[in-house]
Amino acid sequence: MRTAYQETVLAVEHYESVYGESLVTNLTAELGPEIATALQEDGPLALAVQQAVIASVGPAIQDRRAFLEVLDAEQASIDEAYREGDAIATELTEFDESETATSMDHSTICETIDELLERCRQLIDARQREIQERVVSRYTDGHDLCTYLYADGPGEWTYPVLTVAVSLNRHLEEIHHHLETDGSTGSTIR
Structure with a gap:
């Protein structure tokens, strides 16, 4: 999940020069602190975390x-x-x-x-x-x-x-x- 986020959201060419935020900072701003914390952990994501990510993406898009x-x-x-x-x-x-x-x-x-x-x-x-x-x-x-x-x-x-x-x-x-x-x-x- 972290890799996919880095390869998509954080991969735009102006990201570093304009934002320069860490993955955690950006995740916190976009999806909330709970999800950012959960995505820092190694290993497979629990079903509840997967559902929370999916639920938070819609409002982020809006x-x-x-x-x-x-x-x-x-x-x-x-x-x-x-x-x-x-x-x-x-x-x-x-x-x-x-x-x-x-x-x-x-x-x-x-x-x-x-x-x-x-x-x-x-x-x-x-x-x-x-x-x-x-x-x-x-x-x-x-x-x-x-x-x-x-x-x-x-x-x-x-x-x-x-x-x-x-x-x-x-x-x-x-x-x-x-x-x-x-x-x-x-x-x-x-």
């Missing part, structure tokens, strides 16, 4: 399927946030690079920046709400999922969408502040 659905939902959320964040950044860049920005009156420029700020705030609010409302399982929530997925990634950002969106929001607020205090209509976007 948990995996449910987690895949959560991952699919997270991917869709990331894609949507990327599209909106990219659209805001693109509009800001296009606005700055256009002749329109230098020829517009001050109030129109402020309105454009305010609109982009509002969209950015909506993006931040939507992502925060999604993280707070997400239930991954009985034991984990949206914050745990973000930690699991992103904490060890590039930049070690636990909340990459929020990090980027807040950075964009700060940039827009700086522009807004500059427009309010300076009052100029020259290129102030950069």
